[in-house]
Each structure stands twice: as C-alpha cells, then as structure tokens.
Amino acid sequence: MTTEPGVTPHAGAPRARTGWWAALAGVVAAGAGLALAELLAAFVDPASSPVLAGGAAVVDAVPGWLKDLAVAWFGTADKAVLLGTMGVVLAAGAALAGWLELRRPPAGAVLLGAVGVLAAVVAAARPAAGVLWAVPSLVGVGVGVLLLRRLVRELRPRDRTPLVGLWSGSQDAPDRRTFLLLAGLTAAGAVVALGASRAVSAGSRAVDAVRRAIRLPAAAKAAPAVPAGAELGIDGLDPYVTPNESFYRIDTALRVPQVAPDDWSLTVTGLVDEPFTITWDDLLALPLEEHFVTLACVSNQVGGDLIGNALWLGHPVRELLARARPRAGADMVLSRSTDGFTAGTPLAVLQEADRACLLAVGMNGEPLPAEHGFPARLVVPGLYGYVSATKWVTELKVTRFADEQGYWTPRGWSALGPVKLSSRIDVPRPGDDLAAGRVTLAGVAWAQHTGIAGVEVRVDDGAWVAADLADTVGPDTWRQWRLDWDAPPGDHLVAVRATDTDGVVQVEALAPPAPDGATGWHTIELTIT
Ligand SMILES: Nc1nc2c(c(=O)[nH]1)N[C@H]1C(S)=C(S)[C@@H](COP(=O)(O)O)O[C@H]1N2
Ligand SMILES: [Mo]
Numbered sequence: 001m002t003t004e005p006g007v008t009p010h011a012g013a014p015r016a017r018t019g020w021w022a023a024l025a026g027v028v029a030a031g032a033g034l035a036l037a038e039l040l041a042a043f044v045d046p047a048s049s050p051v052l053a054g055g056a057a058v059v060d061a062v063p064g065w066l067k068d069l070a071v072a073w074f075g076t077a078d079k080a081v082l083l084g085t086m087g088v089v090l091a092a093g094a095a096l097a098g099w100l101e102l103r104r105p106p107a108g109a110v111l112l113g114a115v116g117v118l119a120a121v122v123a124a125a126r127p128a129a130g131v132l133w134a135v136p137s138l139v140g141v142g143v144g145v146l147l148l149r150r151l152v153r154e155l156r157p158r159d160r161t162p163l164v165g166l167w168s169g170s171q172d173a174p175d176r177r178t179f180l181l182l183a184g185l186t187a188a189g190a191v192v193a194l195g196a197s198r199a200v201s202a203g204s205r206a207v208d209a210v211r212r213a214i215r216l217p218a219a220a221k222a223a224p225a226v227p228a229g230a231e232l233g234i235d236g237l238d239p240y241v242t243p244n245e246s247f248y249r250i251d252t253a254l255r256v257p258q259v260a261p262d263d264w265s266l267t268v269t270g271l272v273d274e275p276f277t278i279t280w281d282d283l284l285a286l287p288l289e290e291h292f293v294t295l296a297c298v299s300n301q302v303g304g305d306l307i308g309n310a311l312w313l314g315h316p317v318r319e320l321l322a323r324a325r326p327r328a329g330a331d332m333v334l335s336r337s338t339d340g341f342t343a344g345t346p347l348a349v350l351q352e353a354d355r356a357c358l359l360a361v362g363m364n365g366e367p368l369p370a371e372h373g374f375p376a377r378l379v380v381p382g383l384y385g386y387v388s389a390t391k392w393v394t395e396l397k398v399t400r401f402a403d404e405q406g407y408w409t410p411r412g413w414s415a416l417g418p419v420k421l422s423s424r425i426d427v428p429r430p431g432d433d434l435a436a437g438r439v440t441l442a443g444v445a446w447a448q449h450t451g452i453a454g455v456e457v458r459v460d461d462g463a464w465v466a467a468d469l470a471d472t473v474g475p476d477t478w479r480q481w482r483l484d485w486d487a488p489p490g491d492h493l494v495a496v497r498a499t500d501t502d503g504v505v506q507v508e509a510l511a512p513p514a515p516d517g518a519t520g521w522h523t524i525e526l527t528i529t
Helices: 009-044 050-061 064-103 107-124 131-153 176-200 203-213 280-285 317-324 347-351
Strands: 265-270 276-279 289-296 307-316 332-337 342-346 358-363 377-379 393-399 422-427 437-446 452-459 479-487 490-500 523-528
Touching: 009 050, 009 064, 009 107, 009 131, 009 176, 050 064, 050 107, 050 131, 064 107, 064 131, 107 131, 131 176, 265 317, 276 280, 276 317, 280 358, 289 358, 289 377, 307 317, 317 347, 317 358, 317 393, 332 347, 342 347, 422 490, 437 452, 437 490, 452 479, 479 490
Parallel strands: 265 393
Antiparallel strands: 265 276, 289 307, 307 358, 332 342, 332 393, 358 377, 422 437, 437 479, 452 490, 490 523
C-alpha cells in the first residue's frame, strides 16, 4: 500500500483502488486524444500523426549500432517492435498521468500536455512537414487534457465544481457509476474516431487499386532468359529469383508511402544545363529495359538474408542524365524520395554505358509493390541500397559529394557503398538432424557487377574444396552453389568463401555492417549423428 501526504491511512485500501481508476482515466483520456489526432492526421497528412511522426523521429535519431541490433534481432519486424514498444511506453505514461492528476493535480495534465506539445514539435520538424502538421497533436492533446481533468474529477470526494462543461457535473458524493459512464463514452468516442480515421485513409487502398489496374509496357530490351542451370532447386536454398512477397524490405518509412502515379513526377535538377520533369505517362512512353539485379542491404550480417534477386523493368538513368546534361565538377546524384529519404550515388557509376542503373517501375513482371517503391525507384547493380536504391523516388539532383550527403552518411555510414564480395551457406541449417554419409551443402554467393568465379567450402581444418557453381544471367546477380560432402559423425565447422572474376578472394576478417558493409566467411556448426 502506498501512503501519500494528506491521505488518511485508514482510507488506504479504497484510495489505492482509486489510484488504479485514475490510471485507467489517464489511458482512456490519452487514447481518445490520440484517436482524435489520428483522425485529424488522416486529413492533414497521414505521416503527421503523433505516433507516426514520433516513431519516424525515433528511427532517425537511433544510432547506427542500435539500428543494426534492431535489424539483427527483429529483422523486418523491427517496425512492429518499435510501434509496439511505443504503445507500451505511451500507455504506461498515460496511466502515470492519470495517477498524478488524482494525487498531484495538475501534474498529470501537465505531463500529458508536455508530451503532446513535444509530439507537435516533432511532427512539424519532419522533413516533409508543413505548418499544419502540428495541428493533430495539439488538438488531440488539448482534448486529451480536458478529458483527463474531467474524468479524474469524478474520482475525487471533494472539489465537485465542473471544470469544463463537457458534461454537467454531478453534485452528489463521488459515484463510480458516473466515472464509468464518462470513461465508457470517452472510449467509445475514441473507437469511432479511429474507425473514421481508417475510413479517411482508405486512400492507400485507392492507390493499391490503381496499381493493380496498371499494365506495364513490354520491355524494348528484354532480359536474357534465365539459364536452366541457374536454379539448383535445393530445398532450403534461396531461389535464384526472389518472389516479391519474400523480398527483404528495408526503409525508414513507418507507413508505406502511398504515391498515385497521377500525382508522381520525377525532376532531374541541380548542376545540369537542362533541368526537366517527367510524369508517369512520360516515363512509360520511354524505352524500358529489363535486367536481373541482386539488391543487398549494407546492414546485412555475415550469413544474413537482407539480399534478394529480382527482374527489374525500367528506363536507364544514364539516358535521363544525358538529357539533363550534367555540368563539369558534378560527381554525385542525390536521389530523393517522397518521404524525405535521400541517397548519394556517384554520377560516374550512373553514367556507365554497361551498367544497368534503372529508374525502375516493374519488379518480377508486375508494377513495383508499394513497399518496394511504387510507382518508381532506383536500382543500381553493385552498390548497397542505402546509397543507390531510393524508393518512391521523385528527384534526381546532380551535385557534388563535397556539397551534399545522403540520408545515412551523417548517421555514421560511408558516403560510398560498393557491395562487398560475399557468400552464404543456406543448407543445411545449424540444428538440422543430419545422418553420417552424403550431406548436400548449398548457398549463394554475390559480387554484383564484377561476378562470382568460384566458391570454396572448408570443413573444420581441412583443405578448401571447390563447390559446383550454378549458372547465372550475368555478373549483376548472385549465383547458387552446392557441394556434396561425405559427412563423418561428430561436430563440424563448415565455412564458405567466394572468389570474384578479378581473382579477388572474399575477406576473412570479421567486420560489422557499419560503416560500409560486413565482411567475414560465413561459418556454421553442424552435428552429424
Ligand atoms: N525512400 C527510401 N528508399 C530506400 C530506403 C529508405 O529508407 N527510404 N532504404 C534503402 C535501403 S537501405 C535499402 S537496402 C533498399 C532496400 O530496398 P527493398 O526494401 O526494396 O529491398 O532500399 C533503399 N531505398
Ligand atoms: Mo540498406
């Protein structure tokens, strides 16, 4: 039992219960305020909601090592974990505000108000924000504070004068029924507001319907056919072409940006003689090319799965740049997304005649899925996504590395991000039940734009043995590999390393993803019985 100044001990048990009711009042009032803010945000801009703006600010503020840890622990569930954590913290804070409002008025109202004002400031400071972005948080918290005061008043024995005229205050002794009625009405109002906000944000469903109706033009230059020998078809081995549903997703967007093609345009600007803007229809009228390219995330750990291979359909970025005519001295293209994300890519890489850098609209035969950048994104063979693969891209600014930085560079990641030569063991998985005798080892290896020439496997302290390499369409994609191993009983360490077409052998020294990509030979422990 807690005792507070001014509380008579014999009244302790009921007062303690009143504390819980006050905590409930805090949660209900704050929840109603948040629901109202969500509803207003649906009109202003979905990203102006205190939850999404606050979460986005947390994502931006998180140091690189913590981002790595989150991706390592939760993979692509990291956003759900973040939102869940925020929910728990907010609920606990709201309960505390309710309790404080009962015991130390107006401390609870002040706490709630301060958090709301902070949310408003954070929302208004988002990269894409307008002045209106503060409104949902401010109105939401204002109403939340009034509700909190009104609800908690119902829990007090004295002080029965109405604070606000939302409901006529009862003049009788404290009555839990009035409190429950008001709290119930508030909660019901919150549910209605949330439902309405969902209905308003049905805009995202509208964009999805537009996307489904799109028939992309055929490629003027089709991709080479995938050789039959590119797919080893081994159970547990990542397929040569990654289906869209299982393609890894990495971005800073808590809510997938919903960009309708009719509202989309791409501007090529900066240090160019001929800046210009193209619309969606302009883009589809340009000659499109298809290329298989393996995309990789710089945050991928040794043995990790933040990598996938897809068939991309798009227009060469090189052609767009040629039309804009970059000026002497420019060495970077800063690509910008609707959500404020930017990537800095070397201009020279994007201009290479034999590198398929695409302004992509298609992925594996369909329009880009929303979470992979619909309606348009960049794909650059050989560079990590954070310096090249901008999704929902709307601007290409020709500039200089000395003048501008991509999103991740000031956050501790290298300005340049060439993909590092790497390989992975997919089969068997550590922990699999394996009997002595023939065991098939298999995995993938990648060195985008250089190409894989060989993969070797080593068991314990044995010699490196060359694995069989699957076919590939070219140097821009990963290659599968396999090796049959006559496994003796016991515990064994199996390691893999790749060699690229320049004869370079994969780096053995372990390095973490930051600042420019992990290195080290993927090694797994297998128990053979
Ligand atoms: N708009 C936007 N584009 C982005 C990012 C982002 O955070 N926002 N992340 C980049 C990173 S770090 C990677 S690895 C790739 C991942 O692309 P995918 O999600 O389609 O696999 O997208 C890139 N493009
Ligand atoms: Mo990434």
